[in-house]
Amino acid sequence: MRQDPGDRIRPARKAVIFNMIVRKYRSEDLSEILKLFYDTVHSVCKADYTLAQLDAWAPAAPDTERWRASLEKHYALVALADGAIAGFGDIDETGYLDRLYVHKDRIRRGVGGALLTKLENAFPVTEITTHASITAKPFFEAKGYVAIREQQVERRGVTMTNFVMKKSLEPLIY
Numbered sequence: 001m002r003q004d005p006g007d008r009i010r011p012a013r014k015a016v017i018f019n020m021i022v023r024k025y026r027s028e029d030l031s032e033i034l035k036l037f038y039d040t041v042h043s044v045c046k047a048d049y050t051l052a053q054l055d056a057w058a059p060a061a062p063d064t065e066r067w068r069a070s071l072e073k074h075y076a077l078v079a080l081a082d083g084a085i086a087g088f089g090d091i092d093e094t095g096y097l098d099r100l101y102v103h104k105d106r107i108r109r110g111v112g113g114a115l116l117t118k119l120e121n122a123f124p125v126t127e128i129t130t131h132a133s134i135t136a137k138p139f140f141e142a143k144g145y146v147a148i149r150e151q152q153v154e155r156r157g158v159t160m161t162n163f164v165m166k167k168s169l170e171p172l173i174y
């Protein structure tokens, strides 16, 4: 069950991180990414999902090999600030944006937006699709995405809500 929206505390806008760089994902980033993913889901998303849902989405013991294979198969980027990973995301060649997660202490500082812009331009597609969490929906709306439908998805036997969201892009000439 979702918590009362009145419990939700929206993160306020903070100063953009100017010393951030974005680069391709490397295999040695995996353990830091997995920690970031767990911490972000269990803190940033906790106003929107129950503990059971958070645990199903980001279990304490992730399937490391599955993560490794999908990040290597997709176009995956990390954002770095002060020598640490501030966020990561990945997209496949069809324009399906699979993941986008920002470090819990770096939220609302431009990291997600910087990653998203580069991911959207990784492949010559005219539409990006993502399955956005309740938490991420306002971010994607601010970036020009439209919610096509709300859906219930199952993760490790637990049902949770997300949104199929799409954005049309201008065709690029390569």
Ligand SMILES: CC(C)(COP(=O)(O)OP(=O)(O)OC[C@H]1O[C@@H](n2cnc3c(N)ncnc32)[C@H](O)[C@@H]1OP(=O)(O)O)[C@@H](O)C(=O)NCCC(=O)NCCS
Binding pocket: 010, 011, 013, 014, 040, 041, 044, 045, 099, 100, 101, 102, 103, 106, 107, 108, 109, 110, 111, 112, 113, 114, 131, 132, 133, 135, 136, 138, 139, 140, 142, 143
């Ligand atoms: C969604 C997420 C990736 C956004 O990254 P971010 O670095 O915090 O976002 P940015 O700072 O680049 O935000 C860009 C703009 O999006 C909008 N935005 C971002 N978060 C918002 C929020 N919580 N509410 C309303 N608008 C928001 C704002 O317009 C913002 O610009 P502004 O700060 O100048 O007003 C990040 O919040 C996150 O990791 N969330 C939890 C994990 C998650 O749900 N990931 C998606 C899985 S589908």
